[in-house]
Amino acid sequence: MRELQALLFFLAALVHLFFFVYNRHLLCIKEGRWKRPIHHLWLLVSVVLPFLGALVLWEVPAVHQAIGWRPGSLGAIALFVPVAGLQAFFVARAIMWLGARIVPDKPEGLLSRQAQKAGVPPVAPRLPLPFRAWETTGDLVVTRVELAVGGLAPAFDGLTIAQVSDVHYGQHLEMENYLEGVAQCVARLQPDIVVMTGDFVDRRRDIRRGVEYHSKFAGRLATLAVLGNHDYWTDPDRIRRELAKTHIVWLGGGERRVLKRAGRRLVFTGTDAPWNNQRSADWRRLIRRETGDAVVLLSHTPDNAPEAARHGASLILSGHNHGGQYCLPLLGPFVVPSRHGLRFPGGVYRVGPESTLVVSRGIGISEGGARMLCRPEICHLTLRPPAVDAMTGEVAPAVRRRILLDRRSPEEEAPKGSAWVN
Numbered sequence: 001m002r003e004l005q006a007l008l009f010f011l012a013a014l015v016h017l018f019f020f021v022y023n024r025h026l027l028c029i030k031e032g033r034w035k036r037p038i039h040h041l042w043l044l045v046s047v048v049l050p051f052l053g054a055l056v057l058w059e060v061p062a063v064h065q066a067i068g069w070r071p072g073s074l075g076a077i078a079l080f081v082p083v084a085g086l087q088a089f090f091v092a093r094a095i096m097w098l099g100a101r102i103v104p105d106k107p108e109g110l111l112s113r114q115a116q117k118a119g120v121p122p123v124a125p126r127l128p129l130p131f132r133a134w135e136t137t138g139d140l141v142v143t144r145v146e147l148a149v150g151g152l153a154p155a156f157d158g159l160t161i162a163q164v165s166d167v168h169y170g171q172h173l174e175m176e177n178y179l180e181g182v183a184q185c186v187a188r189l190q191p192d193i194v195v196m197t198g199d200f201v202d203r204r205r206d207i208r209r210g211v212e213y214h215s216k217f218a219g220r221l222a223t224l225a226v227l228g229n230h231d232y233w234t235d236p237d238r239i240r241r242e243l244a245k246t247h248i249v250w251l252g253g254g255e256r257r258v259l260k261r262a263g264r265r266l267v268f269t270g271t272d273a274p275w276n277n278q279r280s281a282d283w284r285r286l287i288r289r290e291t292g293d294a295v296v297l298l299s300h301t302p303d304n305a306p307e308a309a310r311h312g313a314s315l316i317l318s319g320h321n322h323g324g325q326y327c328l329p330l331l332g333p334f335v336v337p338s339r340h341g342l343r344f345p346g347g348v349y350r351v352g353p354e355s356t357l358v359v360s361r362g363i364g365i366s367e368g369g370a371r372m373l374c375r376p377e378i379c380h381l382t383l384r385p386p387a388v389d390a391m392t393g394e395v396a397p398a399v400r401r402r403i404l405l406d407r408r409s410p411e412e413e414a415p416k417g418s419a420w421v422n
């Protein structure tokens with residue numbers, strides 16, 4: 001009996017450590033004010049549990065009394081209530097997370113109600129039958145994010161950006177109708193700026209048609225792009241030549257586009273690093289914050305984000321990780337092609353005191369050919385000036401997020417008084 005109790009403690013400690021290392025996002029350990037305390041608390045419990053197991057094994061009387069849970073035993077209460085409370089919190093959170101994924105939101109075919117309402121055509125199932133209920137290959141969502149951008153002048157309040165990433169055009173031609181639906185969704189959003197964060201195509205023979213497809217996306221003020229690893233593995237020079245024939249402006253060589261309003265500037269720049277034969281970008285040159293301008297950086301991989309944030313990028317827009325593409329209930333993504341492991345699979349992250357990273361889960365699919373519990377997305381961002389705490393002077397994150405896909409188009413007129421400087 002004693003050995004069994006000790007074994008249970010050791011197993012619980014292992015489970016704790018497993019979640020701590022591999023699946024922090026499930027435990028709410030995300031960027032934000034609670035990250036550090038939760039982080040430390042979780043690690044502390046992982047250390048305490050095997051210690052308790054050892055005490056049980058060594059027959060320490062106080063521990064026996066605690067495990068016996070006799071009424072009135074203060075030691076038992078002091079020992080187990082905090083641990084049990086913490087366990088209950090994380091179990092409840094895991095059940096909610098799992099429930100949101102396995103309760104079918106797919107009355108017909110493979111599309112959720114949201115995607116059906118938006119008129120996104122379904123794609124043929126691609127996963128083997130046992131996993132079909134979890135398939136999300138063409139189940140598009142528009143993720144609307146309203147976020148405070150460090151250094152953004154009030155003149156740019158409300159500027160909207162639609163991010164289209166990782167289309168991988170031509171990889172799966174039977175998805176043509178779905179891709180057409182994606183283009184219509186972006187057109188309905190009427191964004192001020194469209195950004196494309198790489199992985200246009202996978203094969204040389206798709207380059208012309210792939211770029212033609214991407215030219216359907218257009219922002220009211222500009223359409224900007226960088227290339228991804230798959231573009232570099234295909235033919236980057238030819239892709240750039242094809243892009244130059246369209247309205248899409250490639251920023252991957254560190255080019256800058258500066259939007260000017262009411263005497264203030266918003267700088268857009270980009271990098272194709274590390275695939276353009278550069279291990280890392282020349283950050284000092286790339287992110288020059290003259291007169292405190294906000295800088296928006298396009299980078300296919302979010303691996304560049306911490307370095308870019310250190311050099312003053314206000315907002316970094318990335319793709320590449322596909323949200324993990326294949327996710328498991330409870331465990332979430334388990335393979336992410338990133339130097340940072342599972343840190344940035346997809347979502348909104350604070351990467352510096354005044355820097356935010358948005359990682360799009362992307363539109364298409366790469367090798368492996370499907371998405372599981374990982375819906376493709378168009379990110380629709382509304383930029384806000386940062387809210388500064390009057391007492392501390394700190395920039396409040398003020399990130400609000402909702403996911404919505406509908407047929408309504410914004411009614412407002414194209415913003416007046418904007419001019420591109422270069």
Ligand SMILES: [Fe+2]
Pocket residue numbers: 166168199228230320321322362366
């Ligand atoms: Fe990709």
